Amino acid sequence: MPLSPDFYDPQRAWAYRPAQPLAGAPGGPLSDLSFSVKDLYGVPGWPLHASTRAPVPDPGESVLVRRLLDLGACAVGKTHLHEVALGITGMNGFGGTAHPHDPQRVAGGSSSGAAVSVALNQVDFALGTDTGGSIRVPAAWCGVAGYKPTQGHPDWSTGGVLPLSWTCDHAGPLAREVATLARVHGALTGRPIEPQDWTGVRVGLWLPDGWTDPAVREATLAFAAGLAARGAEVSPVQLPEMLDAYSPIVLSEAAAVHAEALRAEDPGFLPFTLGALRQGAALTQTQVQHAFDRRAEYRALLDGLLTAFDVLLAPAVPTPPPLSGQDEVTVGGGTVGGVTVSEEVMPLRRAVLRLTAPFSLLGTPTVSLPTATPFVGVQLVGRHGEDDRLLGLGLAWEG
Template sequence: MPQDLGAWAYLPAEGRPGTPGGPLSGLKFSAKDLFQVEGWPLTASTQAALPDLPPSPLVTRLLALGADLVGKTHLHEIALGISGANPITPGRNPLDPARMPGGSSSGAAITVATGEVDFALGTDTGGSIRVPAAWCGVVGFKPTKDHPAWPTEGVLPLSWTCDHAGPLTRDVKLAAHLHTALSGEAVPARSWSGLRVGLWRPATWLQPEALGALDELRTQAEQLGAQITEFELPDMLGAYSPIVQSEAAQVHARALTHSPTGFSAATEELLRLGASRPVEEVTAAREERQQYRQQLEALFGRFDVLLAPAVPGPAPLIGEGHLALPEGEIPLRVAVLRLTVPFSLLGAPTLVLPQRSGALSVGVQVVAPWQQDAALLGLGLTLEGEEGAGTT
């Protein structure tokens, strides 16, 4: 049964029906258990006490547009991780249950991959939509930071600097349809002909499956007429970690005063690390982030769109803590997040396209300049061979 994969945090006998006749009528969705839904529990897949939240306006809006909310999904505990682990019901990959689904939006990806819903609401702070999308073989869309169509109000924060809300879907066409319904922006398919495309190809960071998927998408873009030039990005984890961990510790400060706290040992350790980081260290990380923002702005002066790997390889087995990469054995968190963190730390809209690798899946990120979400989805539609979504 699909529930055996650890997807559902709350699955009522009857979900929350959408308004009949709306543009999203007939679609079913799940919401990551960070979204506050009026009358439903919120656990964030932890046993710790959580702050109070108002209802999510994004959930309310989707219901008003006609979509039916089926239930709420499990996640990596409080969204502070990328494997899908939590002390309640850890997730398992629908493509191979011995492997991790990715996180933190693990249950969201599982429910889309199993066909239990048409789309799922997730959140992405460092890769939490993009990693499980790639590993579970579904599409993930991380909008521009603070995009008005994808609000994070009514969502339990991890890091207000880096948090995004967005969907996981069965295909780009549905992601485009959702964005059109929520924003009113038409999403026509867009041509790649003549586009200046930057390719981030950190080969020593990638297993053969991920490198092959990236090169395959490069070839597809070139066949569509894109002009591709390689570029490099630095490892931004040194700026990301102090910011996110210190903000997460502030969000959960009350629970950290309890004994026991209710967090798993690994999560509590990260939160206490965040609480202990000196103000000067966090300030320096924010200054470094601003320098990275300028670097990305300069890249978007050279390129119209970027291509990058979404994950370093197929999903690891549950419990694995390191990945074997060309450069050596690398801690899993580092190996994964250094690929995805740049685009959530800096808030650029990013689309993950899954690429099958035998029975498993990897993925490629397509990244556009800020506020060019509709154009990004339009490029994705062309890669998928679709015509586009009209206005609402």
């Protein structure tokens, strides 16, 4: 169903706007808040296209949307995403979503419309999903905050959400301020979030040499210095690239989700999406099992780090938002410890995902926060199940 012709949406953020929002329950704890819904969530009476021209399965009604309505928030409409959530720029079968403040640049994905809807103050918060960075990347590039809960969090249900990868999918919110993220989370859990003192918090700084451009590196270091000024103990840590585990798992599961559409010679997906899904369908059981074995090794490694440290700090993106249609980025450059870091041109997708995918692959709660550098964000990563503490640290940082 098309948007109303008088609705101004130059960023192409909105997939569906009903004549009237879905009203929340009166008097609920979120009754003064409005939200947008990424077009993967099933909402009775609203269409679901996952921003593709191809047919997609019906996931049923979203448990999370229903709970938010019961808590009083009103749902304004559905937002566009990178086609079927398989990408990080926001491109889709309906033209793609542009950056909220620079139409020549991407908003990030896959929750592109979600980020734009909050960045432009069209809603108070937005429902997104995150399988490899799909909340955190658009939050960073649009200058807002995003929260990816612990995978399988009982109050952030993925029931009634069209999956990309049931192993890595997370449901979560984006908002202009951490305070709104914390308020929504507190209403869902029944436990108000309190600010957490940074004094004595052990922060592991993950900032691999050559993985970002100089602007992102300096923004991350400045953020780390700000945490140290609040009393945190910041030390460098190392993690490997985990795409050898992430990509086979996500592509094989995405191909299974869209198996029926893939039976057609040309089901209607964009060429990149179709190629990625067919690549996933061609993976053998042995290849996928090897990826799960690697995932278990990476999980043990991260669990060890999060025993030695309370949280990790990392860049959320490798560069500021790229131009629409840009497939490669330059990372590296500048100096580290007096040593010049060589520049490298690499595919945009790999440059982004190697920073964000580990924490969705391994299911750890993560908050994306804006920095003093426009449209550059950082990630704070907590231990499994310590979502309340992580959001409390985010609240204290914001305050």
